[in-house]
Amino acid sequence: MLFKNIHFILIRPQLGENIGAAARSLKNFNFENLRLVSPRDSWPNKSAIYTAVDAKDIVHKSKVFSNNDQAVSDLDYVFATTSRSRSVNKKIIDLNEAVKIIKRQNILHKKIGIFFGPEASGLSNDDLINANYLVNIPTSNKFKSLNLSHAVTIFAFELFIASKKFEPIVKNLYRSDDAKKKEVNAFLYFLISRLDKVRFLKPEEKKEQMIRSVKNIFHRSSLSTQEIRTLSGVISSLIKYKE
Amino acid sequence: MLFKNIHFILIRPQLGENIGAAARSLKNFNFENLRLVSPRDSWPNKSAIYTAVDAKDIVHKSKVFSNNDQAVSDLDYVFATTSRSRSVNKKIIDLNEAVKIIKRQNILHKKIGIFFGPEASGLSNDDLINANYLVNIPTSNKFKSLNLSHAVTIFAFELFIASKKFEPIVKNLYRSDDAKKKEVNAFLYFLISRLDKVRFLKPEEKKEQMIRSVKNIFHRSSLSTQEIRTLSGVISSLIKYKE
Secondary structure (H helix, E strand, O other), rough: OOEEEEEEEEOOOOOOOHHHHHHHHHHHOOEEEEEEEEEOOOOHHHHHHHHHHHHHHHHHHEEEEEEEHHOOOOOOOOEEEOOOOOOOOEEEEHHHHHHHHHHHHOOOOOEEEEOOOOOOOOOOOOHHHHEEEEEEEEOOOOOOOHHHHHHHHHHHHHHHHOOOOOOOOOOOOOOOOOOOHHHHHHHHHHHHHHHHOOOOOOHHHHHHHHHHHHHHHHHHHHHHHHHHHHHHOOOOHHHHHOO | EEEEEEEEEEEEEOOHHHHHHHHHHHHOOOOOEEEEEEEOOOOOOOOHHHHHHHHHHHHHHOEEOOOOHHHHHHOOEEEEOOOOOOOOOEEEEEEHHHHHHHHHHHHHHOOOOEEEEOHHHHHOOOOOOOOOOEEEOOOOOOOOOOOOOHHHHHHHHHHHHHOOOOOOOOOOOOOOOOHHHHHHHHHHHHHHHHHHOOOOOOOHHHHHHHHHHHHHHHOOOEEEEHHHHHHHHHHHHHHHHHH
C-alpha cells in the first residue's frame, strides 16, 4: 500500500546526494511524495538523481516550492522534525507518538506534511510556524545531529512498520472538516493585516516576533474550517466595532 | 550508556561516504565499534572521514580485517542482514526479533557482530557462513535495496530505542559459556581437514558447497565452549576408530 497522502518536505536542502538518498528511502518504505522548498543547488540536480538509484521517479516528480506557506497550502497537518529544544510554544512529541497520530490521520485521508530542516542548521523558528506538532527523533545526548537522509529514513521506516500493525481507529463524529493550511494562512494574513492597521504590532523591532507568536498559536491548534470561519467573523466584527 | 559489546561490521564496503555516514549514525545512537572487512578503497579514506562529521573518532578507531573469519574471531554471536531470501539453512528473523535477541545478549555481556553487505550486491552466501542468524529489515516488496548507511541507521536506531525499554532478562544457568567464533572456526578447520582426509568431500566440484553446508550447521547452532570440546572429542574418536 502506498502512502498517497503523506508528503516528506525538505526545507532548503543543501546537498543533492541527501535529496536522492531521501527519495530512495521513501521508495523503500512505500512513500512517493517528496517536496522541496528552495533547494540550494539548481534543480533538477544530477547528484540527487544519481543517488536515488531506483527511486529516480520520486526525484523527477518531486515538487519544488519557493516558500513554506506554498509547500503546505493543501495540507491538513504539518509535523516538523527538530532535535533542539525550542522556545516556541508548540507541543514537542517523540517520533513514536507522531507515528501514531499520523497513522490515524492517514486512515482518515488527511493530507500530512513532514518537515526536515537544512543539513547545517536544521529548521529555524520561522520554519516551525506552519507546524501542528514538533517531533523529536530520539538520539544520544552527546551527538544529536542526524544526517538529513537518515532522519527521513528513520521516520519513513517507523511509519511503514506502524502501518502493518492493526489498531482500531475511532473517528470524532462531532468535528467538522479540518482546515487546510492555506485556509489557516489566509485567516492569519487577514488577522495580521488588521492588527497592523490598528497598530497592535508595535514597537517595530518586536513586530516580527509578535507576528510569529500569533501565527504559531493558530497553526498549533489544528482548527476546523468551521472554526476558521468563526474566528474570521470574530475578528471582522471586532474591527467594525472599533471603527 | 554506550553499547561496548556490539560491533557493526561492513563487509567489502565500496564507498567511503557510506562508511562515514554509518559511523555518524553509530555515534548518534551510542555505538562506537565499527569494523571493516576489505574496504574497496584505500584506508583511511578521506570521504569517510569527511562524511562522519562529528563521528570522526569512530572512523579513526575502526578496525580493518582482510577476511570475515578474522573480523569475527572474538565474537560470540553474528547477525547478517539480508534482503533476499536465501537458500542457506539458517533462521531468517526480522529486525524486531533480532533486536530483542541482541538486547538480551548485550545485557549478558556477549560480544555481538552485525554484518552489512557491499553496496552493489549485498552479502554473498559465503559471507553468511559465520552468522548465527540472518536478519531481514522489512521494506516495500517493490524496492528492497536499502542504502548501506540507511540499513546501519535503522538497525542502530532500533537497538537504541529498545535499550530504553525495561524488560526482565532471565539467564539460563544450566548453560556453560558460549563459544567464541574463533573456537567454532578452529573446530571447523579441524573437522573439515579430517573430512578431506577421509575423502568425504568428493566429488571435487561439490567440495566447496559441502564445506559451506558443514560450516553453516555449526555456526547456526550457537554452541557453548563445552559443546565444542565434546564435538572435537567425538570427531577425534571417530577418526581413531576408522584408522
